[in-house]
Every structure is written in structure tokens, then in C-alpha cells.
Amino acid sequence: MNEGPFPQSLCHQCAHVRAVNTRTSSFLRCAEGTVPKFPPQPVRACAVFLAAPARP
């Protein structure tokens, strides 16, 4: 996931991120459970980061 808001955020490379799109806005939501659902962006470092599988 490299498109969307804050393209420099570590979240885009993480398996826990979910994209939330409304009619007027886009958000990055974290589904990990122990960190805020909407962490301050851009995330530069994260203790619970989990590398997302590479996309073909």
C-alpha cells in the first residue's frame, strides 16, 4: 500500500494498516490493537510494525 495519505509513512509498508476512505477524506487506520487506531501521521518508527508481504 503505497498510495493514499502520508506516502512517507511507515504504515504503508505494514501488514496492520487499513485504508479508510470517506467521500471527502482518506485515513490510515491501524488494526494492530495496542497502538492508537489513528496514529499521528506520518509514522516514522513503530514498535509493533509488521512488514507487509511483498506485492507481485
Ligand code: SF4
Ligand atoms: S502497527 Fe505501527 S506501522 Fe503498522 S499500521 Fe499500526 S501504527 Fe502503522
